[in-house]
Every structure is written in structure tokens, then in C-alpha cells.
Amino acid sequence: MRSRTVVFRCLGWLLLALLLALPLGAALMLQTAASVPPPAAISPADVERARLFLRRNDPRQTPPGELRTVRVGQAELSLLMNYLSSRYPRAAARLQLRPDDVRAEASLALAGPFWLNASARLVPNGGLPHLQDLRLGRLPVPDFMASWARERLLERWTDTEEARLARQLVKHVGLDGGQLTLVYEWQPDGYRRLLDSLLPMPEQARLRVYADRLLQLAGAHGGAPMSLSAALPPLFALALERSAAGEDAAAENRALLLVLAAQASGRGLGALLPAARDWPRPALEFSLHGRPDFPMHWLISAALAAHAGGPLADAVGIYKEIADTRDGSGFSFNDIAADRAGSRLGQMAVSAPRGLQQRLAAGVAELELLPDVSDLPEFLSAAEFRQRYGAVGSPAYRAMQQDIEARLDANPLLSRAHLLP
Template identity: 30%
Template sequence: MIKHLLRLPLYCLGTLLAIGVIIILFGVSDHPDVQLGWTLGHEDILRARKILREGSKTSPDEIGTLVLSKEDLNLAANYLLNRYSKSAVEISLKANKLKFIVTATLPENPLGKYLNITIRLGNADDGPLPTVTKFKAGKLLLPSSIAAYLIDYGIRHSALNAYFLLATRQIQAVKIDPDKITVTYFSDLKTLIQARQLLSPEASTSAFNDYQKKLGEIVAGHDPKWRLSFADLLKPLFTLAYQRSDLNNAIDENKLAIIALNDYINKQETHRFLTSANASTPYYAAFMYKRSDLAQHFIGSATLTASMNGQVSKVVGEEKELSDADGGSGFSFVDLAADKAGTRFGELATASPEQARKFQKALSEIKGYNDIMPDPTDLPEHMNESEFKSRYGSTSSPAYQRLSQEIDERIAAIPLYKPD
């Protein structure tokens, strides 16, 4: 009897593995169920900001509600999916059910290019939280109870578990209506602190401190009679990344180097970390092509791309320039070029372990900032809103797209960004 009981967990594990294999076999295909190539527009950016503001209005230890339309859900879900891989999701609301059709791009394999999953959620027996009512892998329909268990098991035994617990622990109820969902949640101070720690870059690790220390050494040794070149910061940090890395940690080291640079260049108040070892260490702006704003745009976009999403970085750059045209410093294709170059930089620095290592080595051998960004100073800038509309109309006009393409071609011509 004991012998049989001891075998039971093995039988259960074997069953789960078999079901997992079946899902992969039926769910993998050469054809995506959802069209890939999701693009984030300017209206999406505005709506995302509104959602974030609404979610932040609730004070700690208060009950809050968040109402999301089908468009909001699709925006948020596609944004999150594309932080990690080239994927897409189509969300629909029908008959008080929430339906997800998800297509994820897979690494090269003999089975197929895409994994297609369909999940439907509903409030069973008028419960406050929705449960899985339908699950399909390709054309294979699984019982909802088995699917729910597999999803829960997969989340709890992956890197998603911390995010899952943080989100679900505070949700009190989710009401699904034909045109929206209403989330009721309780926000306590402890959870807000945990969320900040989870979603913010880890700045207290010894590895990050090593990059901060290296920056401090560079700045401490800088001759104030000369401009501080962005390359004089970048090259030593990626030399350090190359020395610290192998294929297992190259991407993470590149992210730390980029984040450390951004903390110095774009957040002047954080230059205090440089003074921890030497209170007299000054702060100097970093320059590219005799302009400090180009270094700020470049590394800001690189950081956003490396830690989040290249598509988001691209649109945020355009959104910033359009905002500047409306009462700010004016629309600048010069700044936009720096944004685009930074986005490309962030993409390649974190594309794959092999690419990350090649990138480190190449950056440890650069001679100047022209090795990472073409000269943009001949491009139009300082255009107010009326002048921008008169010359280019909008970001979707042929005139704008031609100049945007020219900037892309200039960046692509830099050897660092050329394919192997």
C-alpha cells in the first residue's frame, strides 16, 4: 500500500508532463492565430498614461476600482507580452466572458514558429473572481479544470510567480460586462513598496555598485577644462561588462551598465552615488556632437528598450518631440535621431547572449561616440506645432516617413549596428 502511495506523485507528474507535451504538439503551428506586428500609437500612449493615473489615485489601505474597456485590455496585454517576446494577444468581451487569443513566437524548432492558445474566463456561480471556462491549444480543447491547474502550476513555478502574487493578492473582485471589466482592489502600503521593488531596477546589488564605482572613477579623473564625452563613460563600462560576463549573464550585465549610465546622465539628483566614496567628486554633463541633450535622449531610449520594449521606446520618443512642438522647445529630428539610435543600441545589447557578448567587445574598442550614433546636427529642429504641421503634417505623412527612414538608414550604416 505504501509503495503504491509513493508512486502516486510520480504518476501525477507524468500525467502533467504528458498533457504539457500534448499542448505543445497541438498548439504549435507555422501560422499565427493573431496577426503579429502590434504597433503602439500616440493615442495608445495617452490611454496607457490615463490607466496608470487612475490606478495610482487610490491611497494605501483603501478600496479602489479600475474600469477597463476592451481597447484598454488589448493595449495593456500586448504591451506586457511584447516586453518579453514578439507576441500578440486579441482580447474580446462577449456574454460576460473574457476571451484571450494568444500567439507567441517560438525559438527555432522543428515543430513550428508559433504557439497559439485560446483562453476564456468567466465568473462561475457568480463568484467575485473569474475562472478558466475554456482552454484551447491550437484546435485541442482541454477540460477547464485541468487547464486552470496547469496555468496555475506554470505561473507558480516560473519567474512570473512574484508578479502573479503581487497582483492577485490585492484583487477583491473582477466583474465582466459586455463592454468593460471592473476590477476592485485593496491597496496596502506593504504591497506598494513590494511593487516598487519588483518593478524597479535592482540598484543595491554588488554588480550594480561596481558600475557605479567605475563611473565615479571616470568622473573623478575628468579634466573639467574639456567636455565629458559620452564615449568616455560608455567604453569603460562596457569593458567592465565584457570582463564580468559570460553567455549566462551577458544580457544582465549589459542592462546594469545601461541603467547605471542612465542614472548618471538623466537623473542629476542621482549623481550623489558618485560622491559616496569621495565627497568632492563633481558632476559633469555628458556630450555627443557638443550637445548634452543627445546623450540624454540616447541613453534614455536605450534604457527603455533594454528593460522594456523597443516599440514603446520609439513611440515615447516621437511623443516627447510632439509634446515639445506644442509649447516646448520645438519638434527636433535631431533629438529623434538620438532616440532611434538609443533604441537600436538597447535592442542589440540585449538581443541574445551571443549578441550581448559581441556588443560588449565592440563597445570596448570604440574610438568615439560617432561609433554609436551618426551626426544628426543637419536635421531640422526647433519647430513649433504650426511649423511642424505645415512642413510634415503628422508622423504618418510621406514627408515625415521619408526623413524618419533617412535617419534609420544613417543609423544602420554604422558598423556596430550592421548584421554580422
């Protein structure tokens, strides 16, 4: 009897210690400021840097079966983390390459004024890195607990197509001279499997629904360009119907916009999804305010914003206009306005998906999709742009941007002050 009393007394003290440890642990973990600042805005220079990096490391240039090494420096890694952080407004993360490890930090906004800050060392070991020196706020986490959490996360990830593809392609991950090195073996079907992993079968089936509906619309319309104001309502009516039947409304909107953007680009879905190369493709062009270029800007920006967040869509739009001053049609602020209008609608497509479906399914006018921007400067050569505006970000350039934003804010559909519920 005495031994049983001692046991219960010990259990009682242990329970009391745990109850006291919980608030202490929470106090150590939670902080009132983020350790990682918000990501910087993605700039046209960032888009150019990413484009050149992808061109240098295009795996399709590697013969099947050969090993290839990709080297990622701090600038490219920071750009990637900046892009990923921009997709999650309540979180931010950064990685710092060091001679023998990678310093990882992240901040997550919680309720009220509280933040959960985390830091750790990622130590390469040939495969996925080991996690060491993990801290949650001011609370150190023992390495064995961090390793246990890492293994549980890996167990959940290993059954995905991305994991299976990574295991077959990636042969080594390491650090060399302050750069992250990735050695992989390219396979004949690697590109197809990579794209398929980004768009799993349920998403491909969703895209096919809207591709088929667009094909029907094109057949009924004839050969003339179709106004976006005529194309959007029946497609969003279909999205509304499918959402009411239980499909994810934001996913429906993303698929719809991606199908339209691929059609407007002139390349079709087959450029993104190998399986779509066998789908019937409509002979259809779009127009907006009587112009064929506005729909391309509007739809591609909308799809980018719906899939990757507004800042990336905006940066890509500005980058294209800068490139046009060098070897294209010239810099056009009305194209920038079309980019921004599409970007705003793309953000609404995921932030207020059902409301947007209801609004557009009921019909929409062209001026609601893009206000009159015919008076904005366009077709500016590089010399003309420098003479009138200096550079992107100059006071004169920002004034033009503010003018565009004010026009969009005055638009009942696109206004930031009247986001759909």
C-alpha cells in the same frame, strides 16, 4: 496465466492507442498559420493614452488603507497586450472583454512553418480567473486538465514577491459593464514594494555595481560634461569582465544602460528604485557632439529598448518630440535620430550582448554612437511641423525617417546589416 495474458494484451492495446494518439494530437494542435496577427506598431497616441491612464490611476494618490477601483476598458487592455506581444517577436496574444468572461487567444511560432494557437475563456471568480474551454489548435482540452495546469502554474508563482504583493493588495477582480475591474487596498509601503518587486535584490545589486563605477568615473573626470564616447568603454569593460566571470551578459548591459539613463535624465536611480535614494550620486553630465540633450535621448532610448523592446523606445521618442512642439523646445529630427541610434544599440545590448561589450570596451568614437545629424530640421513649432510635414506618418515625415534610418545603416556600429555576432 490466462488472466495475466489478458492484462498484457490490454496493456499492449493501450500502448498502441497512445502511440497512435500522439501524432493525431500533434496534427490537431499544430497549424500552419497564426490565429493572432502580429502586434501593431506602438504609436505616439498609444503612449499618450497610457500616460493619461497611469496618471488617472496613480495609486500614490490613494490614502493608505482605502480601497480603490481601477477600470480597464478594451482599448487599454489591447494596448497592454500589444506592448507585451511586441516584446516577444515569436508570439502574439489578445484579450477580448465580453459581458461575462474574457476571450483569450495566443499564437506561438514553432520550428518551420508551424504555429501553436491557443484559445480559452477566462471567467472571473473574485480572484484569479478560472480557465475554461481551452483549445490547443483544433484540439479541445478538458476543463479538469486545464484547471490542473492552472494550479501547477499558480504553485510556481505563489512564492514570488510579485505574488505576495498581489495577494495583499488585490481584493477583487471582476467584469462590470464590459470593463475589467480591479479593487485594491493601497498600503504605506506599497510603492516601494512594487518597485522592489520589479527589480529583485540580485538586479539591485547589479545596478549598484555600475552606479559605483560611474561614481568613480565622475570623481576622476572633474566637473566638465563627459562625452558618451568616454563614459561607455570603461563601463562596458566592466560588463565584459563580469560576463566572463559567469554573469548574464544581457542583464549586465541592461543594468549598465539603466544606470546611465537615470543619470542622464537628471532624476537618478532613486526615482525608479527606492533603495537607490541612499546611494552616493555623482555630479556628472554627459555630452554627445557637444550637446547635452543628445545623451538624454540616446541613453533613455537605449535603456527602453534593452528593457522593453525597440518599438516602445521609438514611440516614446516621437511622443516627446510631439509634446515639445506644444510646450517645449519644438520638434527636432536630430533628436529623433538620437532616439533611433540609442534604440538600435539597446536592442544589440540584449541580442548580441557579449559582442557589444567587446566592441565598446575597446573604445568608440562619437560619430559611431551618432552620425552627423546637424543638418536635420529642429526646433519646429507645431505650426511649422504641420506646414512642412503634415502629421506623423505622412509621406514627407516618412521620407525624413528613411533618411535617418539610412544614416544609421551606413554606421558600422549601428547598421542593421552589420549586427554584432
